[in-house]
Amino acid sequence: MSAIFTLSILQSALELGCIYSLVALALFISFSILNIADLSTDGCFTLGCAVGAMVTLSGHPYLALFAAMGAGICSGFITAFLQTRMGVPSILAGIIVNTGLYTVNIAVMGFSSNVNLFASDTIFSLAKDKVQASWYDSWYKLLIVLAIVLVIGILLSWFLNTRLGLSIRATGDNEHMVRASSINPLFMITVGLCVANALTALSGAILGQYQKSCDINLGTGMVTIALASLIIGETIIGKGGMFQRVIGVILGSCLYRFIVALALRLNVPAEALKLVSAIIVAIAISFPYLKEKSRFYKMRSNNPGINRKEENTNVSH
Amino acid sequence: MLVIDSVSKTFNPGTVNEKKALDNVSLSLADGDFATIVGSNGAGKSTLFNAITGSFYVDEGRIILGGDDITYCKEHTRSKVIGHLFQDPLKGTAPHMTIEENMALAYLRASTSRHAYFSRISAKEKAKFREQLSLLDMGLEDRMKQPVGLLSGGQRQALTLLMATMVTPRILLLDEHTAALDPATADKVLALTEKIIAERNITCLMVTHNMHQALSLGNRTLMMDGGRIVFHVSGDERKKLSIDDLLDQFRIRAGKQLDNDRILLSK
Incomplete structure (x- = not known):
């Protein structure tokens, strides 16, 4: 195993896993809780990265994170507005916003398709100078992203247990009941999508500072990757309290990065990574169904008497 | 107190599927009134409930609940003072x-x-x-x-x-809320319903297909057909009424037999 996974590979998989887990948490809100497939995720991720990069370039790496979240909230609000007030089906609303965001993102980056931050201070470079220790030099990035993700995870599970959070969860679970309980489902969808997109954009902003660059195509396929992480997380942790599920999603995201790192180690060419992601998602989503099905086949083969009867009738036909 | 004043609603107006679901319905319930509603399939019983809860806005007429005109109130706003139970037990809770x-x-x-x-x-x-x-x-x-x-x-x-x-809601709407339950559970839920309603003097409307319940529960009985209230009985007159009388009344008022595949004549 050590031959396949070196410490640095493990470390970067964890770092990326934590950063991308914010997008998985966003889909946890929109897909798992609200039951809406938010296809604006790709564009919103790039939006967060672009806004974050521009603010970082101007010398405010911390402010960049909040600016990105604000941009994400705006994007989420527009997606929600289209589906709650304009009667656009939710999938279409996401696609429309995603398409529009491409132009917005290019414009944010000053009509250029990429921006680099090599000369700017980032949250990582600022934190690196804070402590002088040899172990810190190699682990500070992981520490920062881990801290951010844990804080977000705790805040999110707290939020989902407040009355507002409960109302959002009920909206995705049983809209009939929500309307009969004097809760406005349209408002809950709007709040949920704003929070989700804020997380997506935050993830983009952190990634931009992490890799010191932003590219217009950064977000392509993000929704698939996040979905894979989410489903891996929900499969391994299963149902439980909100905090447990949030932790599951974060673990799922890290696990997904391990699988990708493994694929890269096995000399899968980088161009094939999207295909690998798609295959992982397909397997992860179908896994619970196949498990149930294999249980059925096992049960049937344990009852040979019934099987034989079936075969006999088949023969007689 | 609930006042429904000449309410009408037509679905799919101007198309071949046009259906007048509520036809000039007027009804007034005093505080603490408990009325049962019977009627054939498609008589407008559930539509009446949906008009009260605000699933749709009525074409004509007014709905006044507890002194407030709620005709154009949004659904989630009015649900603050309306309790609604559906026939499907899965509809009322988040699983x-x-x-x-x-x-x-x-x-x-x-x-x-x-x-x-x-x-x-x-x-x-x-x-x-x-x-x-x-x-x-x-x-x-x-x-x-x-x-x-x-x-x-x-x-x-x-x-x-x-x-x-x-x-405590201003009005409780029960849309055959025990119909999907097994008899023993249905009895239990019904007994509970009666207890809560009596204890807190809740104004209540209840749709039922059980003719016995229609006469034994509450203090008023309404009969609906073709989007109209065709028969209305309360007080002593109601106490004397038998299930057969009720069915006779329907035949006279609606000009046809009470046709309902789920009707229950006995207890």
């Missing part, structure tokens, strides 16, 4: 949330301020929920952390009833 969380949502009606949004369920509220659940006598008070999806239909309906009446 993936715990009993406690479901009750907390129902209790949201009691809060009038917006800052309650970021508060969590308090220990005091939990104790209150627990006490109310114990009244159901179904052992649910020890399962408050379990998702509602694990409960049986009867348990879910009893919980929904509790949630709908947790904050």
Whole structure:
């Protein structure tokens, strides 16, 4: 195993896993809780990265994170507005916003398709100078992203247990009941999508500072990757309290990065990574169904008497 | 108090599917009135309920509840003062949330301020929920952390009833809320319904296909056909009425037999 996974590979998989887990948490809100497939995720991720990069370039790496979240909230609000007030089906609303965001993102980056931050201070470079220790030099990035993700995870599970959070969860679970309980489902969808997109954009902003660059195509396929992480997380942790599920999603995201790192180690060419992601998602989503099905086949083969009867009738036909 | 003043509603107007679901319906319920509604399939019973809850806005007429004109009130606004139970026990609760969380949502009606949004369920509220659940006598008070999806239909309906009446509604609408339950559970839920309604003097409308219930429960009986209220009986006149009389009345008023594939004539 050590031959396949070196410490640095493990470390970067964890770092990326934590950063991308914010997008998985966003889909946890929109897909798992609200039951809406938010296809604006790709564009919103790039939006967060672009806004974050521009603010970082101007010398405010911390402010960049909040600016990105604000941009994400705006994007989420527009997606929600289209589906709650304009009667656009939710999938279409996401696609429309995603398409529009491409132009917005290019414009944010000053009509250029990429921006680099090599000369700017980032949250990582600022934190690196804070402590002088040899172990810190190699682990500070992981520490920062881990801290951010844990804080977000705790805040999110707290939020989902407040009355507002409960109302959002009920909206995705049983809209009939929500309307009969004097809760406005349209408002809950709007709040949920704003929070989700804020997380997506935050993830983009952190990634931009992490890799010191932003590219217009950064977000392509993000929704698939996040979905894979989410489903891996929900499969391994299963149902439980909100905090447990949030932790599951974060673990799922890290696990997904391990699988990708493994694929890269096995000399899968980088161009094939999207295909690998798609295959992982397909397997992860179908896994619970196949498990149930294999249980059925096992049960049937344990009852040979019934099987034989079936075969006999088949023969007689 | 509920006043429905000449309410009409036509679905799909101007198309081949045009259907006049409510035709100049007027009805007035005093505080504490409990009226049962019977009628054939498509008579407009559920449509009347949906007009009251605000699933759609009526074409004509006015709906006044507790002195407020709610004709053009949004659905989630008026549901603050309306309790609604459906025939389908799955409709009234959120299956993936715990009993406690479901009750907390129902209790949201009691809060009038917006800052309650970021508060969590308090220990005091939990104790209150627990006490109310114990009244159901179904052992649910020890399962408050379990998702509602694990409960049986009867348990879910009893919980929904509790949630709908947790904050005393101005009117309680029961749309055949025991029809999908087995007889023993149905009796239990019905007894519970009667108890809660009597204890708190709740104004109530109840759709039923059980002719016996239609006459024995509450103090008024309404009969609907073709989107209209065709027969209305209360007081002493109602006490003397038998199930056969009720069916005769329907034949006279609606000009046809009471045709309903789910009608129950006996107890």
